[in-house]
Amino acid sequence: MEPIEESPASAISSLLKSNEEYRELLAEFTSLVTLDLTPESPQYDRFALLAVLIQEYEARNFVFEPIDAVDAILHHMDQAGLQPKDLIPYLGSRSKVS
Secondary structure, three states, X not given: OOOOOOOHHHHHXXXXXXXXXXXXXXXXXXXXXXXXXXXXXXXXXXXXXXXXXXXXXXXXXXXXXXXXXXXXXXXXXXXHOOOHHHHHHHHOOHHHHO
16 A cells, blocks of 8 residues: 655644644744844754745635725725825816816
8 A cells, every 4th residue: 555645735734733833833933033044054944944835834824815905995994094085186176186
């Protein structure tokens, strides 16, 4: 009987199993990002491995639908307390804003 071959991506993604593990590795990754590592740095391999683990976990567990551009603008306007008239300097005229 031949062993089941697992793709590298699925082998890696199966290593990170819980949201708690994800948060711990994300915190470590964030601290490494601030170090401005180069491939010659002693922590670079760990940094690269964490990047792959985190990316695979996020791809499996955080699926987002694409956002419509107009909805994104309206959401930002709402959060910033902007009115349609506030877009006139950017879009050119009142008719273009409406």
